Amino acid sequence: MSEALRPSDRAQSVVAFGGGHGLAASLGALRLLVHDLEVDDLTAVVTVADNGGSSGRLRTEFGVLPPGDLRMALAALCGDHQWGDTWARVLQHRFAGQGEIRGHTIGNLLIVGLWEQLGDPVAALDWVGRLLGTSGRVLPMALTPIDITAQVRGVDPADPDALTAVRGQVEVATTDGIITSIALEPADPAPCPEAIDAVHAADWVVLGPGSWFTSVIPHLMVPALREAIVTSDARVVVTLNLEEQAGETPGFGAADHLAVLAEHAPDLRVHTVLADTESARDGLEELRSLARALGAELVLADVARGDGTPRHDPVKLAAAYSSIMGGR
Known part of the structure; x- marks a missing residue:
């Protein structure tokens, strides 16, 4: 990272990790910072462990990476204009009917088709990104299904x-x-070289929100990717979930999410922990103490939609990221 230019003085490079709806939420916010020229290089690194639904069927039939979370990340990076809105809807369209195509999405089929045509998962995702006019790049966290x-x-x-x-x-x-x-099988999968390079070139790494054990922590279980994150000069922002998730994190508060992340990656250096003000109200002192123990600054902000759903508001989340990354 250049000493001549402070991060807050220029547009910055960001790598966001996760999968599914959680990663889509952070990308929806970070895309707004690209539009505002606060971020000039945005990369999404996506889990490749899905074994259910359309992704699971395509993974089993064709022996490919599960495309669903990659598709969602691409859709989240589409712009707020007619072209972007149209292609995002097309990419996410799920077929009904009673035949074999029932349940598949157009985006999943497009991605797998390009993989077969090009024989290169990264090149295929780049081509989809060009077609959609995305505001960033989407990469798998590994080159083989996990x-x-x-x-x-x-x-x-x-x-x-x-x-x-x-x-x-x-x-x-x-x-x-x-x-x-949790653990991964294989335990040491082949990482995506472009993802490693993106981490080393990044100013900021964003972990979360999302399914904590199946979308967020798995990135830190890929040895080469974890090594890149912990040795990079990039500052790590952990964005906490708004509430517990049935099945994965029942009974979890904000501090519990941070604690299990630290247990699985004790060598991870965290710069900032971002939590929703209302969601973190219970157990705030425990969260503050744990963040302090990790050497991190705890930032509380209103980042929830406020509509009764446990979802982040992209505009509010973008404002919080802007404040953190701008040092204001």
């Missing part, structure tokens, strides 16, 4: 304290037990 495994407590009624191994993203996300830890 399975998430979890140690879960409370699954066996006869022995509530026993740990049970659960395999598969869908199965982990919907478990009736309490997740104590």
Whole structure:
């Protein structure tokens, strides 16, 4: 990072990690900063562990990366204009009917078709991005499909304290037990070189929001990617979820999310923890203490939609990111 120019004096490079709706929320906010010229280089690095729905079917049939979370990230980066809105809707369109195509989305089929045509997952995603006119680049976190495994407590009624191994993203996300830890299979997957390069060139790395055990933490379980994150000069922002998630994080408050992240990646240096003011109200002192122990600044901001759903508002979240990254 250049010493001659402070990060707050120029447009900056950001890499956002996650998957599904959580990553789409952060990308929707960061895209606004690209539009406002506060961010000039935005990269999304996406989990590739989905084994359900259309993605799971395509993964099994064609032996490809599950395309669903990649598709959602591309759609989130489409612009707020007729071209972007139209292509985002087309990409997300899910077929009905009763035939074999039922449940598939156009975007998933487009991505897999390009993978078959080009034989290069990164090049194919770049071509989709050009077609959509996205405000950033979308990359997979690894070049081979991954399975998430979890140690879960409370699954066996006869022995509530026993740990049970659960395999598969869908199965982990919907478990009736309490997740104590996760791992990846394979444990050392081939990382996406472009993702590694993006992290090393970044000013900021954004982790979360999203499904904590199946979309956020898995990035830190890929050894080469984790090494890139912890050795990069990029400042890490952890964006906490607004509430617990059934199956993955029942009973979790804001501090619990941060604690399990630290348990899985104790060498991660965090610059800023961003939490919604209302969501963090209960257990605030615990959260503040934990953030301090990690050497991080805790930033509280109103970033929720406020419509009764546990979703981040892109405009409010963009304002919070702008304040953090601008040092104001």
